[in-house]
Amino acid sequence: xxxxxxxxxxxxxxxxxxxxxxxxxxxxxxxxxxxxxxxxxxxxxxxxxxxxxxxxxxxxxxxxxxxxxxxxxxxxxxxxxxxxxxxxxxxxxxxxxxxxxxxxxxxxxxxxxxxxxxxxxxxxxxxxxxxxxxxxxxxxxxxxx
Numbered sequence: 001x002x003x004x005x006x007x008x009x010x011x012x013x014x015x016x017x018x019x020x021x022x023x024x025x026x027x028x029x030x031x032x033x034x035x036x037x038x039x040x041x042x043x044x045x046x047x048x049x050x051x052x053x054x055x056x057x058x059x060x061x062x063x064x065x066x067x068x069x070x071x072x073x074x075x076x077x078x079x080x081x082x083x084x085x086x087x088x089x090x091x092x093x094x095x096x097x098x099x100x101x102x103x104x105x106x107x108x109x110x111x112x113x114x115x116x117x118x119x120x121x122x123x124x125x126x127x128x129x130x131x132x133x134x135x136x137x138x139x140x141x142x143x144x145x
Contacts, residue, residue: 004083004091008135015132021065029059046114076102094138101131
């Protein structure tokens with residue numbers, strides 16, 4: 001994609017799908033208490049283990065949720081790079097905040113899988129709202145290019 005506006009639209013739509021996948025997982029998927037990375041003493045080592053497990057050995061909807069989350073992280077980085085290259089301040093701010101939200105959601109989703117604390121799920125939701133809001137504001141306030 002050549003414009004931050006187009007990519008922000010795609011990211012916003014993907015965030016909507018991610019929300020629906022996350023709610024499915026929350027309501028109908030039981031994450032086993034013992035899986036690779038669960039309760040890890042090192043957060044980052046645990047994150048690597050739970051992501052690998054979630055992508056390879058978990059329930060389908062959790063796999064899709066984690067996979068789309070990784071795509072959202074990559075897409076939000078790409079949107080920031082695009083905005084920075086074009087030197088469009090509204091888009092730079094929008095994409096920085098969007099990336100922050102998506103990254104926050106991703107880390108808290110991984111934290112939930114590692115430590116199984118409900119507040120991680122809540123923070124993931126708050127971070128989602130921040131990211132979705134940032135891209136929505138960018139679509140309204142950003143340049144039309």
